[in-house]
Amino acid sequence: xxxxxxxxxxxxxxxxxxxxxxxxxxxxxxxxxxxxxxxxxxxxxxxxxxxxxxxxxxxxxxxxxxxxxxxxxxxxxxxxxxxxxxxxxxxxxxxxxxxxxxxxxxxxxxxxxxxxxxxxxxxxxxxxxxxxxxxxxxxxxxxxxxxxxxxxxxxxxxxxxxxxxxx
Numbered sequence: 001x002x003x004x005x006x007x008x009x010x011x012x013x014x015x016x017x018x019x020x021x022x023x024x025x026x027x028x029x030x031x032x033x034x035x036x037x038x039x040x041x042x043x044x045x046x047x048x049x050x051x052x053x054x055x056x057x058x059x060x061x062x063x064x065x066x067x068x069x070x071x072x073x074x075x076x077x078x079x080x081x082x083x084x085x086x087x088x089x090x091x092x093x094x095x096x097x098x099x100x101x102x103x104x105x106x107x108x109x110x111x112x113x114x115x116x117x118x119x120x121x122x123x124x125x126x127x128x129x130x131x132x133x134x135x136x137x138x139x140x141x142x143x144x145x146x147x148x149x150x151x152x153x154x155x156x157x158x159x160x161x162x163x164x165x166x167x
Contacts, residue, residue, distance in 0.1 A: 026054065035066075041075055044068035048081075065129050076117060079110045083123060095131045103127065115147045118155040125156075129163055137163060 030047035037043045048068070051061045065082040072078055086103050093099060107124040114120045121144035128137040140162045145153055 014155065027051075038071045039098075041068075041072060041078065044072070058085075061085065073113050076114060079114050080119065083107060083110060083120065087123070087127060099125075100131055111147075116146055116149075118144070118152045121148065121156060122159060124155075125159055125163070129159075129166075134167055 027047070027050070028034075030043075030050055036048060044064070044067075048061060048064055053063060058063065062082075062085075065078070065085070068078055069075070069082065083106060086106055090097075090100060090103055091125045104124075104127070107120070107127065110120055111124070121140075125137060125140055125144065128140055141163065144156050145160075148156065
């Protein structure tokens with residue numbers, strides 16, 4: 001197993017493990033806060049906001065989201081923000097890019113915990129429509145209607161009907 005390296009190239013030190021940056025010195029207060037309060041949504045969101053404000057690489061931010069979701073898998077706010085962030089990363093990519101399948105897998109993982117949340121279903125269905133995955137989109141719409149209570153079907157039908165009219 002590779003050793004923990006400390007890199008001090010710009011006066012700011014970074015902790016590396018096997019060539020991957022784990023965290024920088026400025027992240028230390030956030031890491032300590034999370035160690036003290038691993039189930040605090042506020043601590044995780046502060047850390048994520050800090051990484052976004054410091055223009056950290058999206059992979060680092062995704063990793064923090066993934067760590068947070070391991071601790072708080074039932075947090076709608078965390079899942080919604082993470083999925084929105086992942087969708088934003090895909091804006092300028094071709095729909096055949098393999099990264100889209102990673103995004104779809106994130107939606108599937110979210111739906112394990114958030115299957116009663118119409119917003120997650122709608123965003124996932126729209127993502128699949130954008131990828132032009134017709135059969136998969138139709139099956140996902142059907143799953144959404146089966147998972148959600150009838151009182152929330154009116155949230156799904158407009159997008160579903162526009163999808164059906166397109167194809």
